[in-house]
Structure formats: C-alpha cells, structure tokens
Amino acid sequence: MNASLYLHIPFCEHKCIYCDFYSIAPGDSAARDYAALIREFLVSLEAEIRLRSADRMLQCRFETIFFGGGTPSLLSPSDLQRVLDLLRSCFTIDPDAEVTVETNPGTVDPEKLAAFRAAGINRLSIGIQSFHEDDLRFLTRIHSSDQAKACVRAARDAGFQNISLDLMFSLPGQTKERWMQNLEEAIALEPQHISCYSLIVEPDTPLQRMVETKQIATLPPEMDAELYETTIQMLASSGFQQYEVSNFARPGFHSRHNLNYWRRGNYLGFGPSAHSHWTDVRWWNVSNLHSYTQRIAHGQAPVAGEERLSREQVVEEEMFLGLRSTGIDVAGFRRRHDIDLFERYGDIIEDLLRSGLAVLEHQVLRLTSTGYSLCDEIALRLR
Numbered sequence: 001m002n003a004s005l006y007l008h009i010p011f012c013e014h015k016c017i018y019c020d021f022y023s024i025a026p027g028d029s030a031a032r033d034y035a036a037l038i039r040e041f042l043v044s045l046e047a048e049i050r051l052r053s054a055d056r057m058l059q060c061r062f063e064t065i066f067f068g069g070g071t072p073s074l075l076s077p078s079d080l081q082r083v084l085d086l087l088r089s090c091f092t093i094d095p096d097a098e099v100t101v102e103t104n105p106g107t108v109d110p111e112k113l114a115a116f117r118a119a120g121i122n123r124l125s126i127g128i129q130s131f132h133e134d135d136l137r138f139l140t141r142i143h144s145s146d147q148a149k150a151c152v153r154a155a156r157d158a159g160f161q162n163i164s165l166d167l168m169f170s171l172p173g174q175t176k177e178r179w180m181q182n183l184e185e186a187i188a189l190e191p192q193h194i195s196c197y198s199l200i201v202e203p204d205t206p207l208q209r210m211v212e213t214k215q216i217a218t219l220p221p222e223m224d225a226e227l228y229e230t231t232i233q234m235l236a237s238s239g240f241q242q243y244e245v246s247n248f249a250r251p252g253f254h255s256r257h258n259l260n261y262w263r264r265g266n267y268l269g270f271g272p273s274a275h276s277h278w279t280d281v282r283w284w285n286v287s288n289l290h291s292y293t294q295r296i297a298h299g300q301a302p303v304a305g306e307e308r309l310s311r312e313q314v315v316e317e318e319m320f321l322g323l324r325s326t327g328i329d330v331a332g333f334r335r336r337h338d339i340d341l342f343e344r345y346g347d348i349i350e351d352l353l354r355s356g357l358a359v360l361e362h363q364v365l366r367l368t369s370t371g372y373s374l375c376d377e378i379a380l381r382l383r
C-alpha cells in the first residue's frame with residue numbers, strides 16, 4: 001500500500017484577495033512576532049509528525065511528500081530539510097519519492113532554490129497566476145512577471161527537472177487574447193506541468209466583497225467556458241496531456257501526489273487545516289494556529305473532526321474523482337463495489353460515448369476534453 005504526506009505551512013507574506021486557504025500574514029492581528037510564530041509552528045509540526053508516526057496502523061511506504069499552504073517557500077531551506085529528515089526517520093519514504101514545494105516567486109532567489117534542491121526537494125509548483133502586471137496587482141500577488149520568469153529559469157539552473165506552473169483565468173475583464181498570451185509565456189518557459197484554474201469567488205474573501213459591492217464583475221460563464229476550451233487546445237497542441245480538469249502534464253510528469261488524492265489513496269496531513277484520509281476514514285486538523293500549537297503542547301492530536309465514509313459515499317467519491325481525472329476502471333469498480341456501471345448507468349454512459357463526452361479505452365471510462373468542461377454536470381447525471 002502506497003501513500004502520501006502533506007504538510008500545511010500556514011504563512012504568507014501577504015494575503016491574496018481571492019484566497020480562502022488557512023494562512024497568516026505578518027500584518028494580521030494574530031501575528032505579533034512573525035518569526036517567533038513560525039518557529040513555534042515548526043516545533044509543533046515536528047511534534048505532530050512524531051505523534052502520528054507512533055500509530056502503527058499508519059505505517060506503509062510513502063511515495064510523495066507535498067509542502068503546501070500558505071507559502072512553504074517562505075521557510076528556509078534548512079527548516080524544510082529538518083522536516084524532511086524527521087519524516088524520513090519517522091516513516092518509510094520511497095527513495096524515489098516525489099517531493100514538492102509550492103513556491104511563490106516573490107519568496108525565493110537562485111541561492112535559495114539551489115538549497116531547496118540540495119535538501120532533496122525534486123519538484124516545484126510555482127504560483128505564477130498571470131504574466132500581466134495589472135493582473136498580478138489586481139490579485140494582490142507579491143511578485144512581478146519578471147520575477148516569475150526569473151524564478152522558473154533559476155529553478156531549472158538549480159537542477160529542478162520537474163517544474164509545474166499555476167495560472168489563473170477568468171479574471172475580471174480578461175480577454176481571450178490576454179489569456180492566450182499567458183499560456184504562450186508559460187509554454188515558452190518549458191515547464192513539465194501546468195495547472196490552470198478559473199478564478200473562484202470564495203466566501204468571506206475581499207474578492208467576494210468587491211463583487212458584492214459591484215467594484216468588479218465576474219466574467220460570464222460562456223466566456224469562462226471559451227477560455228477553458230482555449231486552454232485545452234493550446235496546451236494539447238504544445239504536447240501537454242490533460243489528466244484532470246485543471247491539470248496538464250508532459251508525458252511522465254503527472255503529479256503523483258495529486259493522482260493519489262484523485263485515486264482515493266491514503267494520505268496523512270500535518271499542520272493546521274490539513275486533511276487526512278486512511279482506508280475510508282477522513283479527519284481534519286483545526287484551522288487555527290493557536291489552537292493547533294496548544295493542542296500539540298498538551299500532547300493531543302490537533303484533530304477538529306473525523307468521519308468514516310459510508311459505502312455510498314465511497315462509491316460516489318470514487319466516481320466523481322475518477323471522472324475528474326484519469327477515468328473509472330470498470331472492472332476494478334465492479335470488483336471493489338459489486339456494481340456494474342453499465343447495468344446501473346447504461347443509458348447515460350451510451351449517451352456520453354455517443355456525444356463524444358467520454359471514451360471507453362481498455363475498460364476505463366474517461367472524459368474527453370469536451371467532457372472535462374462539463375464534468376460537474378456529468379457527475380450529477382451519474383449519481
């Protein structure tokens with residue numbers, strides 16, 4: 001049994017207007033002495049890792065490690081190295097493990113990237129979002145377009161051969177031409193992987209308030225669909241394979257960590273707000289740094305909630321995640337759940353195949369590019 005490890009690093013130099021991930025910026029009232037807060041967090045994180053590793057039920061071979069957040073690239077290479085060393089001493093880590101750090105171009109320089117590589121990090125997921133300066137200002141990102149490009153080049157010079165870029169489309173007022181320029185810039189940097197996300201207006205964010213007060217208008221759904229289709233076409237014609245609704249990779253460079261999530265594999269999450277999944281039991285940590293460190297200080301697991309998935313939930317989740325990503329293995333599905341997809345959904349599947357929204361290859365039912373754009377609707381039909 002293989003599995004993944006996730007570490008949530010809840011610090012950002014500045015909170016972006018659209019973001020609802022749990023993180024603390026230096027200006028937040030809770031963050032009086034930011035450096036001390038980070039040190040305190042790291043002590044708690046290491047204690048949580050030790051606490052969890054004592055559970056013999058959670059031992060197996062871990063194939064991927066992902067530092068997400070927040071902004072893990074804010075941490076020093078030696079801090080990341082210490083966490084990695086601890087993980088290796090507490091768990092069985094595959095020597096060939098994929099080790100990813102989400103990287104904000106505004107937090108690294110060539111020396112730091114070289115030190116990340118020397119620490120055993122072998123994949124960077126670089127949050128670029130746009131190559132247009134006005135977009136970056138609107139999104140309140142801390143980096144410039146030049147910094148983003150320099151970051152990718154420096155990462156390659158530092159020896160990273162597995163680089164992913166994050167881009168964001170459907171920004172207010174965005175035209176097809178401007179989005180295509182972003183894709184062209186990204187492709188020209190020759191990354192191995194590109195993730196493209198449509199801007200979502202999350203509740204309780206400054207972005208939501210801007211939309212509510214009509215300071216900005218979101219793009220109409222038809223435009224969002226057009227930009228998404230443009231993305232699929234441009235990346236396909238540049239040799240990227242789409243393997244999930246928002247993810248595209250050169251052959252052999254699919255994110256192993258994310259594939260494990262989408263295949264409902266086991267994973268352990270550490271840090272505030274981190275989620276875990278182990279053989280159909282899910283639990284999640286408190287989304288508050290103070291509560292997190294306090295609980296750990298009292299020798300308690302920082303868990304806020306836990307649920308055992310019912311058989312129906314497992315079936316539904318497996319279908320939904322399979323459709324969003326690499327498809328559903330029909331024979332495997334029957335073996336695991338005693339459900340024949342064709343008996344249960346024959347008419348709908350026939351319709352999907354006939355209309356070119358899905359294909360059946362080697363007994364795997366998967367969506368086509370057109371199907372991906374209608375993924376949520378298709379998943380609803382198959383409930």
Ligand code: SF4
Binds near residue numbers: 012014016020071127
């Ligand atoms: S840097 Fe990333 S995690 Fe931090 S606020 Fe911005 S989008 Fe959110």
